[in-house]
Amino acid sequence: MALEGNMIIAQSGGPTTVINAGVQGAVEEAMKHSEIKEIYAAHNSILGVLKEEIFDLRKEDIEDIKGLSMTPAAALGSSRYKIKTEEEIKKIFNIFKKYNIRYFFYSGGNDSMDTADKINKLAAEENYDIRVMGIPKTIDNDLAHTDHTPGYGSVIKYLSTMVMEAGKDTEAMYTIDTVNIIEAMGRNAGWIAAGTALAHRTEEDAPHIILLPEVPFNRERFVDKVKETLDKFKRAVIVVSEGTKHPDGTYIAEQKGEFSKDSFGHKQLGGAALFIKNIIETDVKVKARFAIPSTIQRTGMHFASKTDVDEAYLAGKSAVQKAVEGVSGYMITFKRVSDNPYKIEIDMAKLSDVANDEKPLPEEWITEDGFFVTKDFYNYALPLIQGEAPIRIKDGLPSYIRFKKHWVKL
Amino acid sequence: MALEGNMIIAQSGGPTTVINAGVQGAVEEAMKHSEIKEIYAAHNSILGVLKEEIFDLRKEDIEDIKGLSMTPAAALGSSRYKIKTEEEIKKIFNIFKKYNIRYFFYSGGNDSMDTADKINKLAAEENYDIRVMGIPKTIDNDLAHTDHTPGYGSVIKYLSTMVMEAGKDTEAMYTIDTVNIIEAMGRNAGWIAAGTALAHRTEEDAPHIILLPEVPFNRERFVDKVKETLDKFKRAVIVVSEGTKHPDGTYIAEQKGEFSKDSFGHKQLGGAALFIKNIIETDVKVKARFAIPSTIQRTGMHFASKTDVDEAYLAGKSAVQKAVEGVSGYMITFKRVSDNPYKIEIDMAKLSDVANDEKPLPEEWITEDGFFVTKDFYNYALPLIQGEAPIRIKDGLPSYIRFKKHWVKL
Numbered sequence: 001m002a003l004e005g006n007m008i009i010a011q012s013g014g015p016t017t018v019i020n021a022g023v024q025g026a027v028e029e030a031m032k033h034s035e036i037k038e039i040y041a042a043h044n045s046i047l048g049v050l051k052e053e054i055f056d057l058r059k060e061d062i063e064d065i066k067g068l069s070m071t072p073a074a075a076l077g078s079s080r081y082k083i084k085t086e087e088e089i090k091k092i093f094n095i096f097k098k099y100n101i102r103y104f105f106y107s108g109g110n111d112s113m114d115t116a117d118k119i120n121k122l123a124a125e126e127n128y129d130i131r132v133m134g135i136p137k138t139i140d141n142d143l144a145h146t147d148h149t150p151g152y153g154s155v156i157k158y159l160s161t162m163v164m165e166a167g168k169d170t171e172a173m174y175t176i177d178t179v180n181i182i183e184a185m186g187r188n189a190g191w192i193a194a195g196t197a198l199a200h201r202t203e204e205d206a207p208h209i210i211l212l213p214e215v216p217f218n219r220e221r222f223v224d225k226v227k228e229t230l231d232k233f234k235r236a237v238i239v240v241s242e243g244t245k246h247p248d249g250t251y252i253a254e255q256k257g258e259f260s261k262d263s264f265g266h267k268q269l270g271g272a273a274l275f276i277k278n279i280i281e282t283d284v285k286v287k288a289r290f291a292i293p294s295t296i297q298r299t300g301m302h303f304a305s306k307t308d309v310d311e312a313y314l315a316g317k318s319a320v321q322k323a324v325e326g327v328s329g330y331m332i333t334f335k336r337v338s339d340n341p342y343k344i345e346i347d348m349a350k351l352s353d354v355a356n357d358e359k360p361l362p363e364e365w366i367t368e369d370g371f372f373v374t375k376d377f378y379n380y381a382l383p384l385i386q387g388e389a390p391i392r393i394k395d396g397l398p399s400y401i402r403f404k405k406h407w408v409k410l
Numbered sequence: 411m412a413l414e415g416n417m418i419i420a421q422s423g424g425p426t427t428v429i430n431a432g433v434q435g436a437v438e439e440a441m442k443h444s445e446i447k448e449i450y451a452a453h454n455s456i457l458g459v460l461k462e463e464i465f466d467l468r469k470e471d472i473e474d475i476k477g478l479s480m481t482p483a484a485a486l487g488s489s490r491y492k493i494k495t496e497e498e499i500k501k502i503f504n505i506f507k508k509y510n511i512r513y514f515f516y517s518g519g520n521d522s523m524d525t526a527d528k529i530n531k532l533a534a535e536e537n538y539d540i541r542v543m544g545i546p547k548t549i550d551n552d553l554a555h556t557d558h559t560p561g562y563g564s565v566i567k568y569l570s571t572m573v574m575e576a577g578k579d580t581e582a583m584y585t586i587d588t589v590n591i592i593e594a595m596g597r598n599a600g601w602i603a604a605g606t607a608l609a610h611r612t613e614e615d616a617p618h619i620i621l622l623p624e625v626p627f628n629r630e631r632f633v634d635k636v637k638e639t640l641d642k643f644k645r646a647v648i649v650v651s652e653g654t655k656h657p658d659g660t661y662i663a664e665q666k667g668e669f670s671k672d673s674f675g676h677k678q679l680g681g682a683a684l685f686i687k688n689i690i691e692t693d694v695k696v697k698a699r700f701a702i703p704s705t706i707q708r709t710g711m712h713f714a715s716k717t718d719v720d721e722a723y724l725a726g727k728s729a730v731q732k733a734v735e736g737v738s739g740y741m742i743t744f745k746r747v748s749d750n751p752y753k754i755e756i757d758m759a760k761l762s763d764v765a766n767d768e769k770p771l772p773e774e775w776i777t778e779d780g781f782f783v784t785k786d787f788y789n790y791a792l793p794l795i796q797g798e799a800p801i802r803i804k805d806g807l808p809s810y811i812r813f814k815k816h817w818v819k820l
Contacts, residue, residue, distance in 0.1 A: 014583070015579045015583060072575050073575070073578035073582040073583075077581075077582055078583055079583065079586060080586050081585070160807055161807055161808060164810065165710060165711060165808075165810075166704070166705050166706050166709060168481065168482050168709055169705040171487075171812075172425045172483040172487055172488045173424070173484075173488055173489065175489040176489060176490050180704075182706075198805075199807060289704055290702070290704065291702055292702045292704075293703060293706065295576050295579040295587070295590065295699060296592075296703065298579065302575070305806065382805060382806070385805075385806035385807065386805070386806045387806065393798070395795075395796070396608075396792070396795035396797065397571055397608060397795065398571060398575075400575075402581075
């Protein structure tokens with residue numbers, strides 16, 4: 001028998017270009033099922049439940065719902081709030097009961113899947129019928145049990161484009177701006193930095209060197225590699241992952257010892273690019289520029305991967321379909337059937353399995369010298385960036401939606 | 411009588427998204443005129459003349475010529491080489507004679523126009539018939555005698571989009587990433603930073619504060635403005651021009667005194683965003699992120715202004731047309747006929763006039779509090795970002811051209 005009741009959806013963790021497409025997929029699917037009554041959004045992830053900051057998605061303009069897949073970041077609001085206690089899980093559960101929530105969809109990474117799992121388990125203990133489903137999300141692509149995560153394709157498509165374009169700049173200006181360093185996100189794994197290899201179509205194309213968190217930084221070998229690149233091409237474009245580490249495991253961005261704190265006494269974070277710039281100017285004695293795209297790279301809706309947006313939509317839609325069919329306690333996953341032609345199938349993994357695992361960049365996809373990735377990585381990543389997602393344009397700039405947020409007061 | 415002989419074209423200074431479109435306009439126009447024999451390119455600006463690194467554009471694939479307006483940076487190569495002596499001008503002139511150069515087109519800013527002017531004058535003194543024309547170029551938009559410069563529309567279209575997208579990120583994540591700072595290029599004038607105001611469609615939209623080189627930085631007033639913004643919107647997105655200065659005229663990026671050199675003893679350049687971040691974390695006590703798009707902002711071909719690309723093409727084409735008609739010693743300029751509907755006419759200015767003048771951001775276009783720009787600026791800038799220029803896509807990423815460079819050996 002169909003489970004009747006209300007639905008709530010939330011977005012957690014760092015935004016991606018396509019996390020809203022997942023919400024659109026879920027909401028549009030939910031609207032087809034009469035057993036799903038109210039469709040609520042929790043403001044700023046699970047925080048919105050704890051604080052009862054909940055708004056009504058059925059009251060939003062339908063054009064705004066349709067605009068979700070053409071809007072980056074997190075239209076429901078997000079946060080990095082971590083559930084710390086059993087008390088909080090109980091509180092969430094009680095609020096769910098109060099609002100007659102029978103369908104809970106949580107878009108996020110490991111921590112979010114852990115939270116969803118705990119709520120699902122508590123509900124089972126308390127014999128409260130609810131369907132809890134995870135929708136995978138992270139630009140970092142480090143969620144286990146899925147071929148890839150929505151958000152990854154778009155971040156590497158956009159960042160590759162930036163590297164390609166900045167590479168053309170360096171190619172034009174090498175007589176003065178000889179080295180260019182671009183800092184990629186990814187604190188724990190090199191997936192994002194590795195993705196910029198897609199811009200490197202010929203030996204001469206940027207990036208020439210990729211510094212990955214998986215490969216301990218060796219100043220001498222790096223400097224040799226830069227010199228070798230300059231000998232060949234008179235320029236070098238380097239992508240450095242913010243997660244790149246010294247052999248002792250500390251981040252190069254931390255600037256310990258020789259690389260001190262800034263003059264405010266703050267630790268220099270986001271400083272991986274600056275660290276590399278300083279080494280090049282000191283050891284190679286050529287001018288180096290650097291760029292830190294920061295959050296810009298994860299919100300590049302104006303040049304997002306259509307494949308990624310479509311898959312994110314499908315993940316959200318599938319989560320609702322599975323829930324309506326009676327599934328609970330799983331996250332939607334992608335299973336790759338083939339690279340060429342590219343084909344995926346929707347699958348599922350237990351929330352607890354996703355919560356406690358992670359997917360590193362395979363060691364065998366890193367070249368022997370540690371400064372690039374192999375053809376196997378290329379075959380894996382290339383299908384994920386195909387197509388350009390449509391956006392709305394107004395007066396020469398993108399037009400992104402903002403919900404009116406009709407707050408639910410019980 | 412038509413002046414028969416060879417043509418040379420060069421690109422100088424920092425790349426822009428559309429500088430190659432000007433070359434395409436010039437080359438395609440030149441191909442229509444039988445008096446123009448060889449069509450040469452000087453590699454890396456005037457340096458290519460001095461070093462006789464000259465390549466033959468007639469030998470390039472026609473598809474690559476057509477691809478120029480769909481390729482950012484400087485396909486001929488550029489540099490910041492400055493002509494320092496009369497000797498060098500004479501050397502250039504002699505090389506021009508050697509290669510029978512009768513048409514010289516130079517795309518660049520003030521310094522380039524000064525070089526072109528000196529060559530033109532020397533040729534006149536020596537009774538050597540040559541047509542020298544300037545093609546305006548600079549993302550900085552500070553060339554005098556023209557309504558705007560090719561390159562400006564595209565840099566502000568793309569940077570506005572970045573600010574809009576990063577703004578959506580901050581809107582989603584304000585509970586942790588409360589302030590976001592984006593550093594804009596523009597060492598001498600605030601045109602680029604000001605341009606990001608186009609993303610600010612409602613009071614709530616990023617950017618909320620723009621720091622301009624024209625307004626001396628006042629820490630206390632700035633901090634008050636940030637606090638006021640946080641009170642209203644719980645977040646603040648700040649665009650800081652790299653050219654922002656202390657009241658004593660030194661750049662905030664220089665980090666003098668309290669803001670010392672880095673641990674290598676290097677001056678901290680590109681540090682305007684970091685300076686502002688430190689002030690916010692110290693005085694406002696909220697977390698601030700920052701992004702430094704650096705050269706990425708000036709090469710965003712994948713989201714360039716069609717208006718800008720078309721005008722750049724027209725500037726190149728017009729320069730050749732004027733030269734063939736007998737004009738020499740002028741730079742092509744744009745004269746705005748009306749804002750709405752937007753209409754420009756091609757005009758000209760003396761090279762010497764352009765060389766010795768600059769166009770500041772009008773003081774009356776800066777709001778009274780100094781933290782934003784007025785509606786008049788908006789009316790000026792909006793037409794410049796209209797339309798999206800087409801690009802070639804291959805395997806999900808842009809496909810940009812690279813010349814084969816058939817070197818000319820005399």
